[in-house]
Amino acid sequence: MDLYEYQGKELFRRFGIPASEGRPASTPAEARAAAEELRGPVVVKAQVLSGGRGKAGGIKLADDPADAERKAEEILGLDINGHVVRKLWIEQASDIAKEYYLSLTFDRGAKQVLFMFTTEGGVEIEEVAAEKPEALARLHVDPLEGFQPYQARRLIYGAGVEDESEQKQIAAIVQRLYQCFVETDAMLCEINPLIVTPAGEVRALDSKFTVDDNALYKNPDIAEMRDPEAYPPEERAAREKGVTYVKLDGDVGILGNGAGLVMSTLDVIALVGGRPANFCDLGGGGDAQGVVDALEVITGDPQVRSILFNIFAGITRCDVVAQGILEALSQIAIEQPIVVRFDGTNAEEGRQILAEAAPPNLVVEPTMLDAARRAVELAA
Amino acid sequence: MAVIVDRDTRLVVQGLTGREGRFHGLRNRDYGTQVVAGVTPGKGGQDVDGVPVFDTVAEAVDEAGANTSMVFVPARFAADAIYEAVDAGIGTVICIAEGLPAHEMLRIYNYIRPCGITMLGPNCPGALSPGKANVGIIPAEIFREGAVGVVSRSGTLTYQIGHELTQRGLGNSTIVGIGGDPVVGSSFIDVLQRFEADDETELIVFVGEIGGDEEEKAAAFIETDVTKPVIAYIAGFTAPPGKTMGHAGAIISGSSGTAQAKKEALEARGVRVGTTPTEVADLAVEVAGARA
Numbered sequence: 001m002d003l004y005e006y007q008g009k010e011l012f013r014r015f016g017i018p019a020s021e022g023r024p025a026s027t028p029a030e031a032r033a034a035a036e037e038l039r040g041p042v043v044v045k046a047q048v049l050s051g052g053r054g055k056a057g058g059i060k061l062a063d064d065p066a067d068a069e070r071k072a073e074e075i076l077g078l079d080i081n082g083h084v085v086r087k088l089w090i091e092q093a094s095d096i097a098k099e100y101y102l103s104l105t106f107d108r109g110a111k112q113v114l115f116m117f118t119t120e121g122g123v124e125i126e127e128v129a130a131e132k133p134e135a136l137a138r139l140h141v142d143p144l145e146g147f148q149p150y151q152a153r154r155l156i157y158g159a160g161v162e163d164e165s166e167q168k169q170i171a172a173i174v175q176r177l178y179q180c181f182v183e184t185d186a187m188l189c190e191i192n193p194l195i196v197t198p199a200g201e202v203r204a205l206d207s208k209f210t211v212d213d214n215a216l217y218k219n220p221d222i223a224e225m226r227d228p229e230a231y232p233p234e235e236r237a238a239r240e241k242g243v244t245y246v247k248l249d250g251d252v253g254i255l256g257n258g259a260g261l262v263m264s265t266l267d268v269i270a271l272v273g274g275r276p277a278n279f280c281d282l283g284g285g286g287d288a289q290g291v292v293d294a295l296e297v298i299t300g301d302p303q304v305r306s307i308l309f310n311i312f313a314g315i316t317r318c319d320v321v322a323q324g325i326l327e328a329l330s331q332i333a334i335e336q337p338i339v340v341r342f343d344g345t346n347a348e349e350g351r352q353i354l355a356e357a358a359p360p361n362l363v364v365e366p367t368m369l370d371a372a373r374r375a376v377e378l379a380a
Numbered sequence: 381m382a383v384i385v386d387r388d389t390r391l392v393v394q395g396l397t398g399r400e401g402r403f404h405g406l407r408n409r410d411y412g413t414q415v416v417a418g419v420t421p422g423k424g425g426q427d428v429d430g431v432p433v434f435d436t437v438a439e440a441v442d443e444a445g446a447n448t449s450m451v452f453v454p455a456r457f458a459a460d461a462i463y464e465a466v467d468a469g470i471g472t473v474i475c476i477a478e479g480l481p482a483h484e485m486l487r488i489y490n491y492i493r494p495c496g497i498t499m500l501g502p503n504c505p506g507a508l509s510p511g512k513a514n515v516g517i518i519p520a521e522i523f524r525e526g527a528v529g530v531v532s533r534s535g536t537l538t539y540q541i542g543h544e545l546t547q548r549g550l551g552n553s554t555i556v557g558i559g560g561d562p563v564v565g566s567s568f569i570d571v572l573q574r575f576e577a578d579d580e581t582e583l584i585v586f587v588g589e590i591g592g593d594e595e596e597k598a599a600a601f602i603e604t605d606v607t608k609p610v611i612a613y614i615a616g617f618t619a620p621p622g623k624t625m626g627h628a629g630a631i632i633s634g635s636s637g638t639a640q641a642k643k644e645a646l647e648a649r650g651v652r653v654g655t656t657p658t659e660v661a662d663l664a665v666e667v668a669g670a671r672a
Binding site for chain 2: 106108109111112113126142143144182185187212213214215217218244246248256257258259260261262263264266267268269270271276279281312313314315343344345367368369
């Protein structure tokens with residue numbers, strides 16, 4: 001789960017990492033009130049779960065409360081890479097002398113936690129890695145040994161920070177960021193830029209924060225930070241029903257069991273010339289109610305013109321899925337044609353059930369490839 | 381010989397008294413796997429259809445001679461269960477349970493690795509050596525004995541490919557599901573190494589998906605260390621960046637972890653990549669035919 005900048009900063013502050021003071025706002029009037037409280041010039045920042053906010057006009061300096069209100073009006077409703085701005089973060093404007101970069105990520109390859117630090121902050125880290133790799137200090141932390149203070153020194157000297165006061169402040173931030181990363185079960189904590197003010201104060205000017213969905217049960221306060229409205233309505237409905245669903249932009253609705261098989265089904269749809277409308281995994285169970293819920297979510301997307309069921313049953317049983325399909329057809333009006341492919345446990349029984357009920361608008365195909373072709377034809 | 385599970389596997393099921401643990405534990409036994417014990421704290425002394433249940437894994441090792449554990453407990457107890465198994469002297473841990481926090485798995489990985497423990501999962505379908513042993517949830521009836529080793533991150537996609545192989549008359553030495561989480565106990569390379577050393581395996585089918593760079597690393601390993609023919613498949617060409625596609629690990633971060641990059645890495649090392657499960661099976665037949 002990705003957090004908004006302001007939520008990430010809230011967690012930073014909780015662990016003693018300095019960040020500028022600010023207030024959330026969702027209307028121009030709230031932005032004005034926030035600016036009045038904060039005093040002095042402020043920055044009005046769009047809160048969206050996407051990068052590229054600055055370039056898209058989602059971050060603006062405001063001289064006074066009236067200006068903050070105007071800027072808020074301009075930014076609210078903006079579309080930034082498909083995310084509509086509904087929330088703002090009004091923050092005290094910072095004077096910036098230097099921009100650094102500090103992050104902690106999960107290094108899946110090395111199976112360790114990875115620190116990255118550079119004094120070349122403020123730009124995409126991939127650019128620094130590609131163009132000035134010598135400026136990027138990288139350091140792995142053994143998760144069993146945990147963070148050791150020398151590691152902060154390695155990063156600081158490695159990146160060439162010479163000012164003693166900066167060194168001290170950054171060492172503390174590095175240590176606290178590790179603590180924050182581990183205790184919130186984060187997958188990514190990125191501070192870009194980590195600024196140094198003209199007065200020599202080091203603090204986080206931005207935050208990029210991703211937490212592990214599997215660990216949210218341990219951190220209920222972070223789980224509550226999820227903003228349901230940040231996701232497409234179909235994905236929201238899916239989450240409520242416990243359906244694993246990702247919205248895509250095509251017209252063939254896909255249901256399958258197992259993440260790998262569903263991904264493969266999307267690819268096969270594309271290979272035979274179609275465009276998948278979604279990723280939807282029924283999971284291991286595939287009981288009748290699960291099928292009904294998934295079909296409701298999929299048909300909630302107005303772009304869907306045909307639906308493909310691709311089931312390879314292991315634990316799942318095809319007869320149960322077949323009953324689920326019939327159940328769904330009796331409960332909800334589904335106008336789109338449905339193509340079904342069954343293999344594995346009780347596939348024959350499943351086909352039998354569908355053949356006997358013979359619902360209109362439903363065809364059964366013998367293989368994954370045949371079914372994909374048919375579903376694409378029917379969507380055309 | 382087969383890899384990871386075979387006739388010498390003596391299985392303890394952690395969570396045997398639960399609904400899923402019981403169902404699959406007994407199914408594994410019916411297949412011929414030696415299921416020697418179950419472990420559920422507080423239920424020691426009971427039995428599940430004749431399989432003795434112990435309070436601790438240590439007892440299951442001492443009294444029933446268990447050497448392999450299948451973890452079927454809820455996610456929040458799974459890390460503890462894995463440590464318990466390893467500390468009791470279990471050499472192979474197969475964690476079917478899904479939903480383990482990645483940080484916990486990271487610590488487990490770094491703990492078990494120096495001990496030489498073999499681990500599959502979490503969030504994996506297990507391992508099946510047809511005719512010998514099945515540990516996990518793979519539907520054994522789809523597969524038959526043979527010489528194709530299959531390693532995959534995914535369950536049902538493996539069944540799909542296994543099914544297509546079976547239809548073309550090809551059987552399997554072992555089918556290994558390593559799991560779909562960001563950090564899993566065994567990498568593709570670990571399993572490729574075993575298939576390379578296994579005298580029953582003549583051909584390897586390797587099924588990857590988006591996310592991470594294990595497939596790229598495996599590609600380099602195949603070039604230098606694998607003499608047996610390898611055919612690959614990668615799922616997720618149509619996956620958008622930044623979205624988790626069902627498996628916690630199946631996510632394209634920025635521009636890294638794409639299916640296209642993985643395919644290119646494999647092809648650059650001379651590995652043939654099928655574009656559909658059907659084509660993978662066709663390629664396997666072609667290679668097996670050429671070797672026969």
